[in-house]
Amino acid sequence: MIAKLDAIGEQVLKEISAAASLEALEQVRVSVLGKKGALSEVLKGLGSVGPEERPRIGAAANEWKRKIEDALEVRKGALEAAALDARLQSERLDVSLPSRLPHRGTLHPVTQATRRIVEILARLGFDVMTGPEIETEFLNFDAVNIPADHPARDMQDTFFMGPGVLLRTHTSSVQMRAMRSQSWPVRILCPGAVYRCDSDATHSPMFHQVEGLWVDRGVKMSDLKGVLSCLARELFGAEAKIRLRPSYFPFVEPGAEVDVSCFQCKGAPKAGCRICKGTGWLEILGAGMVHPRLLEMAGFREPGLTGFAFGMGVERIAMLLHEIPDLRLMFQGDVRFLKQF
Ligand code: FA5
Numbered sequence: 001m002i003a004k005l006d007a008i009g010e011q012v013l014k015e016i017s018a019a020a021s022l023e024a025l026e027q028v029r030v031s032v033l034g035k036k037g038a039l040s041e042v043l044k045g046l047g048s049v050g051p052e053e054r055p056r057i058g059a060a061a062n063e064w065k066r067k068i069e070d071a072l073e074v075r076k077g078a079l080e081a082a083a084l085d086a087r088l089q090s091e092r093l094d095v096s097l098p099s100r101l102p103h104r105g106t107l108h109p110v111t112q113a114t115r116r117i118v119e120i121l122a123r124l125g126f127d128v129m130t131g132p133e134i135e136t137e138f139l140n141f142d143a144v145n146i147p148a149d150h151p152a153r154d155m156q157d158t159f160f161m162g163p164g165v166l167l168r169t170h171t172s173s174v175q176m177r178a179m180r181s182q183s184w185p186v187r188i189l190c191p192g193a194v195y196r197c198d199s200d201a202t203h204s205p206m207f208h209q210v211e212g213l214w215v216d217r218g219v220k221m222s223d224l225k226g227v228l229s230c231l232a233r234e235l236f237g238a239e240a241k242i243r244l245r246p247s248y249f250p251f252v253e254p255g256a257e258v259d260v261s262c263f264q265c266k267g268a269p270k271a272g273c274r275i276c277k278g279t280g281w282l283e284i285l286g287a288g289m290v291h292p293r294l295l296e297m298a299g300f301r302e303p304g305l306t307g308f309a310f311g312m313g314v315e316r317i318a319m320l321l322h323e324i325p326d327l328r329l330m331f332q333g334d335v336r337f338l339k340q341f
Contacts, residue, residue, distance in 0.1 A: 001042065001049065002056050008038045009064040016071045022079050024216070029072055039065060059139030084206055109341045110330060113318040114191045117210050120234040121189050124227060126212060129188040131174035134197070137164045143176040144251040145291050152250050157197035159205075167195035171211035172251055172311055173291075178213060179298030184305060185216035191314070203328045208314035214298065215290060224287055224308035228258055232284070235317065236263045243281065252288025252309055261281050263320075275323065282320055285312035 012032045019025040032038050043061050046054055055156050107115075118128060124204040128283065131139075137160075146152050160166040190211040199205055214223070225244065232240040240263060244256035262276035271278045287310035295305060315327050324330070 001045070001053075002060050003065055005039075005060050006055070008032065008042065009067065010036070012068055013071055014065070016068070016075050017252050017309065019075060019079070021078065022083070025072065025075055025079060031063065031257075032068055034229060035088060039042075039068070062265070069086060084294070103335075106338060106341055108338065109318040109322060109324070110314050113314050113321065114208060114210060116235065117231070117314070118189055118191055121227070122153045122233055123333060124230065126167060126187050126189040129174060129178055129190050130192055131142060131168070131171070131177050133168055133193055134161060134164060135168040135173045136260060137166055139176050140166055140168050140170070141172040142181055143294070143297060144172050145293050146250045158207060159195050159197060170311060171197050171209040172309070174211055175213050175294065179215065179294070179300060183301055185214075186307070187214045187216070188212070199328075201328065202319075203315075203316065204327050204331060206331070207327075211309065213290070213307060213309045215305060217296070217302070217304045217306075219289075219306045219308055221308070224289070224310065225307075228285070228287065228310065232260045236260055236320070239263075239266055244287070247286065247288075249286055249288060251291050251293045251294055255286065255288035257283055258285045258287050258310070274284070275320070277312050284317060284320070286312050287311070 007235060012028065015028045015031075016025065019028055026159060030037060034135050039061065043058075046057060046061075049057055062158075114133075119124075140158075141147070141150075141153060146303070161167065171190045171192055174188075174192075178186050178188050178190075190213075192208065193206055194209050195206050197204075197205060208326065214228070215228070225242070229242050232242045239261070241261040243259050243261075245259065247255050247257040249255040258280035262273060262280050262282055264275040265280050267274050268280075276282050287308065290307035290309050295301075295307065316332060317328070318324065
């Protein structure tokens, strides 16, 4: 029986040192020390051994059991260390690798132009006021002197949301809100999105305007010209000049379209100029003296109260500033385009 124990022990020690993984080692352990393992089977047979032999065989079996357990422990430690090494090796981080830079966005050219316009005019004392994009037909049209049968309604193809409710077609809708909510003097700027059923390289169904309104005693056309000259110089450079051409908007009288001198030609129009097409001037906004009917409707009846208003398309200003050929590029969300600003 001792010889059998020795044979099992020697064989198991070999198997332990050959076990290549923790799972294989566990199998060896179960095969020798488990309930039905080889050593346990031998020990079950101790009953048939004579009492004088039994202590010797028992001691030998215990000795092998201890040796096997020690060998299992040592091999287990070695396999665990190897497994840890392998894991550390496979999960190794190369901290010296340059990281991928996060993608940083930039302010949209329309946002940049709006902020620039507001910042310049705020220095002249204008406060920002906003109004809703979903507006009543009354404030968008009737209150600014465009009654239902007025032909000017056709010039601003309108998205109606329901009877009497529409997406505002211009920021002039805020004029009456401003005059009704505060007493004079009123000196406000209203930046915001407006909507018209319109789409080509220079027109978009959604675009942005900045409206300006100044009502006070004795406000004159020359004040309007002064404010807009200052805006043009700040936006387009110290040499920029403006000119006013008579025009018609129902909410102002007189009304004007305002051009700025081409910043490319600098007062000497060139035939091939890409910016002004050789005219030397660029149209930037509509303006005029607030129609007396608007002042009256707002309840501003003090003698001598006058005002001016102007409204500009922000996309148009951004297109001029950055020489953007097609307005639709601004709303396609193409990062290659947007990254340039
Ligand atoms: C108006 O909207 C007037 N409310 C402006 C005004 C205010 C005049 C106060 C007088 C006093 P107009 O329809 O011309 O005017 O539009 C003003 C500017 O908006 C245009 O010069 C143009 O730059 C821009 N614009 C008009 N339609 C579009 C469009 N579909 N897409 C992009 N920009 C547009």
